[in-house]
Amino acid sequence: MGIIRAKDVVYEYIRRDEEGNVEGITRAVDQVSLDVRQGEFIAILGHNGSGKSTLAKHINAILNPTEGTVWVDGMDTRDDTKVWEIRQRAGMVFQNPDNQIIGQVVEEDVGFGPENMGIPTKEIWERVEESLKAVGMYEFRKHSPNKLSGGQKQRVSIAGVLAMHPKCIVLDEPTAMLDPRGRKEVIRAVRALNQVEEVTVVLITHYMEETIHADKVFVMDGGRIAMEGTPREIFSQVERLKELRLDVPQVTLLAYELQNRGMKLPRGILTVEELADALSGSGVR
Amino acid sequence: MSIIVDHVSYIYGADTPLAVTALDDICLEIPDGQFVGIIGHTGSGKSTLVQHLNGLIRATSGHIYFNGEDIYDSDFDRKKLRGRVGLVFQYPEHQLFEVDVFSDVCFGPKNLGLDRKEVELRSYEALRKVGLPDELFYQSPFELSGGQKRRAAIAGVLAMKPEVLILDEPTAGLDPKGRDEILYQIKQLQKESGMTILLVSHSMEDVAEYVDRIIVMNRGRILFDNVPREVFSRYRELEEVGLAAPQVTYILNELKTRGLNVDVNATTIGEAADTICMAKGHGG
Amino acid sequence: MLRDITLGQYYQTDSVIHRLDPRVKLAGTLLYIISLFFFQNFLGYLTAALFLGIVIGLSHVPFRFMVRGMRAIIFLLLLTVVFNLFLTPGTPLVTLWKVTITREGLRTAVSMAIRLTLLIIGSSVMTLTTTPNNLTDGMERGMRPLKLFRVPVHEVAMMMSIALRFIPILLEETDKIMKAQIARGADFESGNLIKRAKALVPLLVPLFISAFRRANDLAMAMEARCYRGGEGRTKMKPLIYRRRDRLAYLCILLYLCVSIPVGRLSFF
Numbered sequence: 001m002g003i004i005r006a007k008d009v010v011y012e013y014i015r016r017d018e019e020g021n022v023e024g025i026t027r028a029v030d031q032v033s034l035d036v037r038q039g040e041f042i043a044i045l046g047h048n049g050s051g052k053s054t055l056a057k058h059i060n061a062i063l064n065p066t067e068g069t070v071w072v073d074g075m076d077t078r079d080d081t082k083v084w085e086i087r088q089r090a091g092m093v094f095q096n097p098d099n100q101i102i103g104q105v106v107e108e109d110v111g112f113g114p115e116n117m118g119i120p121t122k123e124i125w126e127r128v129e130e131s132l133k134a135v136g137m138y139e140f141r142k143h144s145p146n147k148l149s150g151g152q153k154q155r156v157s158i159a160g161v162l163a164m165h166p167k168c169i170v171l172d173e174p175t176a177m178l179d180p181r182g183r184k185e186v187i188r189a190v191r192a193l194n195q196v197e198e199v200t201v202v203l204i205t206h207y208m209e210e211t212i213h214a215d216k217v218f219v220m221d222g223g224r225i226a227m228e229g230t231p232r233e234i235f236s237q238v239e240r241l242k243e244l245r246l247d248v249p250q251v252t253l254l255a256y257e258l259q260n261r262g263m264k265l266p267r268g269i270l271t272v273e274e275l276a277d278a279l280s281g282s283g284v285r
Numbered sequence: 286m287s288i289i290v291d292h293v294s295y296i297y298g299a300d301t302p303l304a305v306t307a308l309d310d311i312c313l314e315i316p317d318g319q320f321v322g323i324i325g326h327t328g329s330g331k332s333t334l335v336q337h338l339n340g341l342i343r344a345t346s347g348h349i350y351f352n353g354e355d356i357y358d359s360d361f362d363r364k365k366l367r368g369r370v371g372l373v374f375q376y377p378e379h380q381l382f383e384v385d386v387f388s389d390v391c392f393g394p395k396n397l398g399l400d401r402k403e404v405e406l407r408s409y410e411a412l413r414k415v416g417l418p419d420e421l422f423y424q425s426p427f428e429l430s431g432g433q434k435r436r437a438a439i440a441g442v443l444a445m446k447p448e449v450l451i452l453d454e455p456t457a458g459l460d461p462k463g464r465d466e467i468l469y470q471i472k473q474l475q476k477e478s479g480m481t482i483l484l485v486s487h488s489m490e491d492v493a494e495y496v497d498r499i500i501v502m503n504r505g506r507i508l509f510d511n512v513p514r515e516v517f518s519r520y521r522e523l524e525e526v527g528l529a530a531p532q533v534t535y536i537l538n539e540l541k542t543r544g545l546n547v548d549v550n551a552t553t554i555g556e557a558a559d560t561i562c563m564a565k566g567h568g569g
Numbered sequence: 570m571l572r573d574i575t576l577g578q579y580y581q582t583d584s585v586i587h588r589l590d591p592r593v594k595l596a597g598t599l600l601y602i603i604s605l606f607f608f609q610n611f612l613g614y615l616t617a618a619l620f621l622g623i624v625i626g627l628s629h630v631p632f633r634f635m636v637r638g639m640r641a642i643i644f645l646l647l648l649t650v651v652f653n654l655f656l657t658p659g660t661p662l663v664t665l666w667k668v669t670i671t672r673e674g675l676r677t678a679v680s681m682a683i684r685l686t687l688l689i690i691g692s693s694v695m696t697l698t699t700t701p702n703n704l705t706d707g708m709e710r711g712m713r714p715l716k717l718f719r720v721p722v723h724e725v726a727m728m729m730s731i732a733l734r735f736i737p738i739l740l741e742e743t744d745k746i747m748k749a750q751i752a753r754g755a756d757f758e759s760g761n762l763i764k765r766a767k768a769l770v771p772l773l774v775p776l777f778i779s780a781f782r783r784a785n786d787l788a789m790a791m792e793a794r795c796y797r798g799g800e801g802r803t804k805m806k807p808l809i810y811r812r813r814d815r816l817a818y819l820c821i822l823l824y825l826c827v828s829i830p831v832g833r834l835s836f837f
Contacts, residue, residue, distance in 0.1 A: 047460040047461070047462055047463070048430070048431055048432070048459070048460045048463065049430065060793050062789060062792065062793060084795050084797065087792070087793055087794070087795050088795055091793070091794075092790075092793040094786065094789070094790055094793075096783075096786055098738055098783070099782075099783045099786035099787050099790065100786065100787065100790035101734075102731065102734070102787070102790070102791060102794075103702060103734075104579075104700055104701050104702045104730065104733065104734050105700055105702065107805075108700075108702050108805060108806070111805035111806075112791075112794055112796070113794040113795060114803075114805070115802050115803055115804060115805055116794060116795040116796045116797065116802055117795055118801045118802060118803050119803055120803060121803060121804060121805060121806075121807055124803065124805045125805065128805070142581065143581075144579070144581075145734075146734075146737050146738065149327060149328075150327065160794065161794070164794065164795070176458050177457065177458060179326050179327045179487040180326070180487055180488060180527075180528070180529065181326050181327075181527045182327070206460040206461060208461075245460060245461065245462035245463075246460075246461055246462075247461030247462075249532065250490065250531060250532035250533050250536075250554060251532050251536060253554050254532075254533065254536060254554050254557055254558060254561075257554055257555070257558040258558055258561060258562070261558060261562055263562070263565070272532060272535045272536050272539055273539075275536055276536065276539040276540055276543060279540060279545065279561065279565070280540060280543040280544070280545055336748070339752060341748050341751060341752060364754070364756075367751065367752055367753075367754055368754060371752070372749075372752040374745065374748070374749040374752070377749065379742075379745075379746065379749075379775055379778075379779060380746055380749045380750060380753075380771070380775050381775065382770065382771045382774035382775050392753055392754075392755075392771065393753040393754055395754075396753060396754025396755060396756070397754055427778070441753060442752070442753065445753070445754065
């Protein structure tokens with residue numbers, strides 16, 4: 001069984017008007033099943049309101065499914081006695097960098113999780129050091145978080161989760177509020193985590209280009225999983241992605257446009273090199 | 286009729302040991318009706334620059350002329366200037382405060398001292414312009430979706446009928462579709478009303494299709510100020526300051542170095558496809 | 570515009586004072602302030618100033634940072650001085666129009682000014698050299714006996730440290746919302762009291778909403794990182810008295826033993 005498994009998960013919440021009367025029920029997550037294996041890099045794509053963040057909060061036992069079950073490392077997230085263990089195994093990084101840093105000094109923030117877990121002091125220091133080094137923020141350990149850039153703050157948040165020694169990290173739109181430079185920094189750190197530290201990564205985003213290195217991509221729409229496959233499989237379906245209010249990287253779009261004009265190109269081109277290779281290779285003559 | 290920025294510098298905390306030069310000797314002229322993109326990463330001074338244009342921040346040195354008048358003149362009405370140069374801040378939905386969307390949009394024109402009928406007329410018009418459906422007008426602004434909130438907030442500035450509209454990162458935090466819709470709407474506005482528009486962004490790709498001119502800011506200075514294709518052709522220098530040209534530029538340059546005779550100045554997908562087809566002698 | 574407040578802002582550097590246990594600094598500051606109220610002559614203040622000077626020298630914090638903190642209270646200081654100067658009865662010294670400056674008035678005014686200045690600079694030495702987190706840690710430990718009386722010591726300390734972390738963020742946000750509303754023609758500066766209070770609505774409503782949203786996000790982030798109150802928590806930076814701390818206590822004691830008798834000598 002995988003590290004994260006969801007079976008037929010449904011999450012509903014009740015909308016109320018100003019007087020508190022029930023106006024209706026919204027189904028934010030609708031019959032979602034997925035299975036993530038240890039060490040995988042999974043991306044969940046979707047437009048705002050597609051249910052991707054709601055789904056993510058189930059993995060950390062912040063939300064419990066209305067129907068269906070979520071298992072993290074074999075533990076049912078509805079089991080109250082396991083909540084803290086689940087939260088330690090599956091760490092979570094949120095969207096707004098300012099609203100998740102608790103410490104006033106970088107290193108103290110990274111130590112917050114291990115402190116809560118009751119880790120001995122000496123080991124906390126070791127964990128803080130290795131986590132900060134893993135995200136390349138060690139030299140900022142004595143700084144105030146308020147003086148860091150958005151990308152740096154998010155890397156500190158990632159280190160804060162890493163210090164809890166999780167098996168899996170869920171990142172809920174960690175780049176949505178960052179500029180391109182910060183976005184690159186964070187994605188680089190996340191990839192290193194997955195490849196070097198072998199942590200399972202679930203990256204939730206609406207930026208397509210951040211998912212090209214994922215092992216598997218899920219596209220959500222209306223609370224359901226609308227598409228599922230490798231990045232190449234997903235990106236070859238340009239029309240479908242546009243229908244789902246998503247963006248396609250310009251390379252893929254250009255390749256698609258050229259194909260439409262009758263040029264023969266491989267499907268699902270993801271990088272500048274791939275397209276250049278395809279174009280400068282066979283068809284030049 | 287134009288905005289002229291004449292040797293403007295701005296220093297944060299000028300009299301303290303922590304003084305930081307946010308703007309360093311900026312000179313530029315923005316003629317009427319132009320659609321300008323101001324690009325730079327966080328901390329490049331782009332937001333500080335636009336806040337000078339409606340008098341929110343006063344330059345440490347230099348002058349700003351609005352339609353030929355120095356806005357720092359003692360008899361210049363800076364309060365009125367804020368109605369003529371509308372500024373939509375980043376995450377503008379964070380300023381919504383009224384009980385319903387319509388009253389919130391009325392806040393701006395009401396502050397201009399217009400009579401009630403005119404206020405309501407302008408607010409209605411502005412909400413229409415941003416494409417917000419009528420049934421949302423009397424809802425609480427806090428019940429709208431992210432994209433709708435953003436539109437309502439933009440309408441709040443539009444209702445003041447500014448001659449110049451400045452938008453600071455109007456697409457931040459929106460999903461791709463939401464981003465395209467807002468940008469499209471802004472372009473429509475510019476076409477229909479001939480308003481001067483300044484779009485502040487950190488993404489070249491976002492603005493490439495829409496603007497007539499790009500000003501690239503770096504460390505409080507203007508690095509480039511030209512038409513998009515000229516700016517993108519300096520993509521290596523852009524990279525040095527942490528910015529990037531649209532992917533198309535990279536593809537075309539890569540193809541060029543591999544000996545394909547393409548026009549590297551194409552900026553949109555359509556243009557790029559055209560030049561590639563031409564170079565490859567393809568019928569398309 | 571709101572970020573100029575230095576009072577209580579940590580100054581990052583490395584010094585003996587920075588490394589002291591926060592409990593030492595808390596107790597030291599408290600005792601120092603108390604000592605100021607014991608003095609009856611200027612020799613006492615001189616001793617106190619000397620002691621403070623040595624501490625500042627050891628702290629490696631530039632003196633101008635200390636003085637900048639004073640700016641915020643300069644008005645209060647002047648007010649106290651003026652009141653004491655003109656309103657203390659006693660032997661007249663100078664008479665200007667209808668007000669009289671007395672010898673006693675002059676004396677109290679000057680001593681009040683010195684006392685306040687030393688008090689403010691003294692306590693800012695503590696906040697400038699102690700991270701707020703460290704400070705709340707020190708308070709948490711120092712107040713531990715209160716737990717017996719069911720005072721939620723850990724929770725209070727946690728609340729304080731979170732508040733301290735969010736003050737600069739909320740100040741910046743206030744600044745931003747204010748500017749945004751001014752750009753929409755809002756006027757926060759003119760009109761009578763009622764009009765001004767009304768003008769604050771467009772600032773306060775968004776600010777409260779934002780503060781609630783942040784609180785909500787933060788609570789979720791803390792829970793996600795296994796926070797469940799003070800029970801079973803360990804400390805990354807536990808407070809342990811070292812030799813330098815004991816030495817510091819000794820210095821404080823020494824200061825008190827010297828300054829108070831000297832400050833109460835009657836022939837000055």
